[in-house]
Amino acid sequence: MKASTRILCGAALVGMVTLAQAEVAVIVNPAAAKAPSQSDVANIFLGKDKSMKGVDQAGWTPAKEAFYAGVTSKNESQLKSYWSGLIFTGKGQPLPSVADDAAVVAKVAAEADAIGYVDSSAVNGSVKVLFTLP
Amino acid sequence: MTALRVAGLAAVCLAATPAFALEQGEHRFNGFGTVGFTHLGGEDDGRSYGIQGQTNDSWRGDQLSKFGAQLSYGITDTLGVTVQATAKAQQDEWKANLEWAYLSLQANDQLMLRAGRLRSPVYMYSESLDVGYSYPWLRLPDEVYSQVQLTNYEGIDAVYTVPLSYGSVTLQLAGGQAKNRDYYAYDEQFDIDYGNLFGASISLATNDFGTLRIGYVEADIKTDITGNVISILPVPFGPGIGVAEQRSLLALDKSKGKFTSIGYQYDNGTWISSNEWTSRLIENDGMEAIDSFYLMGGRRFGDLLPHVTYAQLDDNGGRQSSWTLGLNYQATPTVVVKGEYKRVDTKNGFDGVFTRNAQELYENEVFERTGMAGTPARNYDGDIVSVGVDFVF
Numbered sequence A: 001m002k003a004s005t006r007i008l009c010g011a012a013l014v015g016m017v018t019l020a021q022a023e024v025a026v027i028v029n030p031a032a033a034k035a036p037s038q039s040d041v042a043n044i045f046l047g048k049d050k051s052m053k054g055v056d057q058a059g060w061t062p063a064k065e066a067f068y069a070g071v072t073s074k075n076e077s078q079l080k081s082y083w084s085g086l087i088f089t090g091k092g093q094p095l096p097s098v099a100d101d102a103a104v105v106a107k108v109a110a111e112a113d114a115i116g117y118v119d120s121s122a123v124n125g126s127v128k129v130l131f132t133l134p
Numbered sequence B: 001m002t003a004l005r006v007a008g009l010a011a012v013c014l015a016a017t018p019a020f021a022l023e024q025g026e027h028r029f030n031g032f033g034t035v036g037f038t039h040l041g042g043e044d045d046g047r048s049y050g051i052q053g054q055t056n057d058s059w060r061g062d063q064l065s066k067f068g069a070q071l072s073y074g075i076t077d078t079l080g081v082t083v084q085a086t087a088k089a090q091q092d093e094w095k096a097n098l099e100w101a102y103l104s105l106q107a108n109d110q111l112m113l114r115a116g117r118l119r120s121p122v123y124m125y126s127e128s129l130d131v132g133y134s135y136p137w138l139r140l141p142d143e144v145y146s147q148v149q150l151t152n153y154e155g156i157d158a159v160y161t162v163p164l165s166y167g168s169v170t171l172q173l174a175g176g177q178a179k180n181r182d183y184y185a186y187d188e189q190f191d192i193d194y195g196n197l198f199g200a201s202i203s204l205a206t207n208d209f210g211t212l213r214i215g216y217v218e219a220d221i222k223t224d225i226t227g228n229v230i231s232i233l234p235v236p237f238g239p240g241i242g243v244a245e246q247r248s249l250l251a252l253d254k255s256k257g258k259f260t261s262i263g264y265q266y267d268n269g270t271w272i273s274s275n276e277w278t279s280r281l282i283e284n285d286g287m288e289a290i291d292s293f294y295l296m297g298g299r300r301f302g303d304l305l306p307h308v309t310y311a312q313l314d315d316n317g318g319r320q321s322s323w324t325l326g327l328n329y330q331a332t333p334t335v336v337v338k339g340e341y342k343r344v345d346t347k348n349g350f351d352g353v354f355t356r357n358a359q360e361l362y363e364n365e366v367f368e369r370t371g372m373a374g375t376p377a378r379n380y381d382g383d384i385v386s387v388g389v390d391f392v393f
Helices: A003-021 A038-045 A062-072 A076-087 A101-110 B002-015 B358-370
Strands: A024-028 A053-057 A114-119 A128-133 B027-041 B066-074 B079-090 B093-106 B111-119 B152-164 B167-185 B188-206 B211-230 B244-267 B271-282 B290-299 B304-315 B318-332 B335-347 B381-392
Touching: A024 A062, A024 A101, A038 A053, A038 A062, A053 A062, A053 A101, A062 A076, A062 A114, A062 A128, A076 B027, A101 A114, B152 B188, B167 B211, B211 B358, B244 B358, B290 B318
Parallel strands: A053 A114
Antiparallel strands: A024 A114, A024 A128, B027 B066, B027 B381, B066 B079, B079 B093, B093 B111, B111 B152, B152 B167, B167 B188, B188 B211, B211 B244, B244 B271, B271 B290, B290 B304, B304 B318, B318 B335, B335 B381
16 A cells, blocks of 8 residues: 555545534524524424525535434434425425535525534534534 | 625525425426235135235236326426326226326415315325335235225315424315226226315324324215126026126215324334224215224334234224235335235125125125025135335435
């Protein structure tokens, strides 16, 4: 194994450890009219409460896994199954999703009624942290 | 502010994967399907079983296999159109069906109004009847799901959802009609009309304690079920041995049919349970209410889900009961491989979900009347094995 490859692998491992340990922050616009509780957030992201615009993440990232496990107690299969139930009964459509943490921050910063979740390292001054999940 | 908003939106649009929200001009395409094979063993050759009678002693794919596609389009941010088409076998023939074609209006955060062709809200799983992925079995418990064959109607409905701190409650009201539908009975298809169809359901979904649904549907039913039989009664007791005769088996002229369903589902990620009790009553058909239920429990071990179901159907003294053992494998988050073994028994000369044709019914009735001619009604039993794959996209 070349030294450079070893360094890359090491960097990747460090990256994974960092990701695994990172917190997930639930963020809203600084001008948000209300501060929803954790159960309100669950309802928003399960499409039951339409009073705020949930911004989802497209890929199944560690942040997404931690968010849905922590707030809705659902894993990837259960979440897929839940939305299939709504889509194919005509009772709901999944939330709009964006590509990554930066896009979630940009959208939440741009819309007063938007709410999203990101790795806490992605939070900046343009959004307000509602609460964090380990 | 506007400039900032536009810049933000542009950033979002650049970063976004295909949009799934149904804002104006957006669309969403989804599909689902089941590829499944099933076999009935233990009964006499050629005997068939099932809601459309397609399960028999040869391995067949048409009882369980079905495919569907659904397209939703946002006309405005609150007005949308949805169509769903399916391909499935009806009795022995593959057919394309337009199951859904409706306009939906999100009147406010809690109220949705829909008009057009909608799924009839009869059972707990009615609205996803063809989406095998949405329930744990390959074969929905036939004891319950054979009671009402109507899958859609033309009309309107209102769906009102209130978020609660521990879940949500949904109230649904539906009204309309379904004319010229098909009804499978005695190995034939008959025309059936459902007029003045009205349905109401309430569903309480909790985050930790499962979902309870109570539903009621009623309609004025018009149908004329007849059978062509060869007489076994000599003159003067009948038209003469060997004479072809058309007999009326059930004629309903706007008789009110009433159907109640109480269902409960639970899934905490490890333990899963699904249960439903139903009662069907048709006024003036000379019969008591038909009651049926199933109780199902399972436990996930990683990607595997072994489960067991007991189901029972009580129809005017006759009873069908069954045990089902199943094993599901979650291959990917959207693909489930399923295998099932179902043992079915009937008693008190009841055919249950087994198919008895008009001639057999007639000969059983002649025996009941005369005690000499004809054949006594008998009990049926069978071992049904099903294997298949459910998927959604």
